[in-house]
Amino acid sequence: MKKIDVCLSPELLHLHNTTNSIVVVTDIFRATSCMVTGFAYGVKSIHPVETVEECKALQDRGYIGAAERNAQKVEGFELDNSPFSYMDDRLVGTSVAMTTTNGTRSITMAKPNAVKVIVGAFLNLEAVVNCLKNQPYDVLVLCAGWKGKVNLEDTLFAGAVVNALRDEFHVAEDGAMMAYELYDKAKDNLLGFLATSSHIRRLQRLGIQKDITYCLQKNLYDVVPVLRGNELVAM
């Protein structure tokens, strides 16, 4: 039986053997929600990089540059980290270079060992789940967290994946059980459950309540971004 596990922080990724696993990276607020939205609106590819410098270098080579640090846009780049910024006709067919505080780092960390790295968000939950059902590998959901610490929203997404797969996959470890139990408690009111979480408070101070509401919607899009070489493309 295939296994599903959850890694609650990239700081714990080294404890997981992913050589037989598809890794689903999630950063609900807001990197992976942006990525999914971008592909749904016609972006051709997204190149995730760890540093602002790498992102600038790619922008100089013709990529659309998207750089976020501490939940805010870095000066000198074209795109911020709001999913609404990706609903833009000018992005259709373009290549985006993206760096964020947590999400893009998790993708580059997962890449060396995993069978495949895909990108998940509530926005494409069902598409991710169907993709995972129709393949022979184990699954690890990697929560991007916040600067190494665990966070609620990514854990809830991981729990939603466990919930959808638990009849067909073996839920092997406590990380996956914790995520599932939290999702089971929160599923009927994700926004209410998250109301006092640290990241929601951080984002609310920045006045982006509409991003929060948007990122918690399920199954808006069918697209599953997958890493091919150094770039994410639509599967």
Place this chain on the structure above:
Amino acid sequence: MKKIDVCLSPELLHLHNTTNSIVVVTDIFRATSCMVTGFAYGVKSIHPVETVEECKALQDRGYIGAAERNAQKVEGFELDNSPFSYMDDRLVGTSVAMTTTNGTRSITMAKPNAVKVIVGAFLNLEAVVNCLKNQPYDVLVLCAGWKGKVNLEDTLFAGAVVNALRDEFHVAEDGAMMAYELYDKAKDNLLGFLATSSHIRRLQRLGIQKDITYCLQKNLYDVVPVLRGNELVAM
């Protein structure tokens, strides 16, 4: 207002600033449950060490040696890692040297920076809570986990502490919220909630169901072990 936070694994401890915090180390199955039981039954001190070699050296110097790896007693030592082994008149007034897979390492990791390191288990939950209420510092509950990974039982204990302190302390971070929410879901039936957890299955294979049931009892003892120098003593 004082803050309370939870660190779900010793691998994440470096992300927490504990210079103004009392750290409560917990390893429910079974290191900290053993320690609390030992002090309740008259042990004078417990010297936690990271390696089996250090434990052996202390045993050679007259300590009672207790060494566990992978939930089993290491050959050549006097005590195993069952709390029932600490209910022994021969231990009254003695000094124990202890090394375990997870719990003792967490104590030695927490020591350099924290204001104070104390030991918590369900067995002394209320005593720990009262101790934390009557002091001016922030609180970090450090879950020992399993070889760096998170586990359910330590997280539930952390959630029980958050639950008891949340009116008087600021619950600042998502780690603490996750622990609280899980405890809130599990509190009426800890054993049932844990029935499928990885460590319960590991321990059940070893035939120590009675240890599990015992370690989930609340408030059997009033003692709070505290680290003074290199040794735990009763506060």
